[in-house]
Ligand code: IMP
C-alpha cells in the first residue's frame with residue numbers, strides 16, 4: 001500500500017494500513033490539507049479584523065492542537081500577537097458518542113480576568129464542551145469571549161451554543177485527522193477524513 005488512498009477523487013494523505021486495526025473502515029477524505037489551509041487564511045483575516053493584535057487564544061485540547069497551531073501562525077502573519085493558553089476537557093463516553101458530562105482535566109489558565117478571549121476547539125458537536133469552556137472563561141472574568149471551531153455539526157446540537165467563527169459546517173459524520181482522533185488514532189493525518197465504523 002502506498003502513502004495515500006484515493007477515495008472519491010481525493011486522497012487521504014499519510015494514511016496506511018498501519019492505522020487499520022480495530023476493524024473500522026479506512027478514513028474517507030473530506031477536506032484536503034490545502035482546503036483546510038485556505039479556509040484558515042480566510043478565518044484568520046476575519047478574526048484579526050475583529051480581535052485586533054492583543055488577545056488570548058485559548059486552545060481546547062487535545063483535538064484543536066493542530067488547528068490552533070496553524071491558526072496562530074496565520075494570525076501572526078496578520079499582525080496578531082495572541083497569548084496562547086490551553087485547557088483540556090473530557091466528555092466521558094464511548095469513542096464516538098459523548099455521555100453528556102464534560103469535565104476539565106488538569107489546570108484552567110489563570111489571568112483571564114479582563115482579557116478578550118478567543119476559544120478554539122476542533123469540533124462543535126452537541127455543544128456541551130464549547131458551552132462548558134465558554135462558561136468557565138466568563139466565570140474567570142474575561143471581558144469578552146469569542147468562539148472558533150474548525151468543524152460544526154449543526155444537526156447534532158443539544159446545548160444552546162453557536163460558534164462565532166466556523167471553518168466548515170458538516171453533516172453528522174465521524175471525523176478524524178488534522179489533530180482529531182478516533183480512540184487516539186488518526187490525529188497525524190494531514191487531511192480531514194471521515195470514518196464510517
Ligand atoms: P461536544 O461537547 O459534543 O460538542 O463535542 C465536542 C468534542 O467531541 C470535540 O471537541 C471533539 O473532541 C469530540 N468530537 C465530536 N465529534 C467528533 C468527531 O467526529 N470526531 C472526533 N471527535 C469528535
Ligand code: MG
Pocket residue numbers: 060061062063064121122123
Ligand atoms: Mg475536543
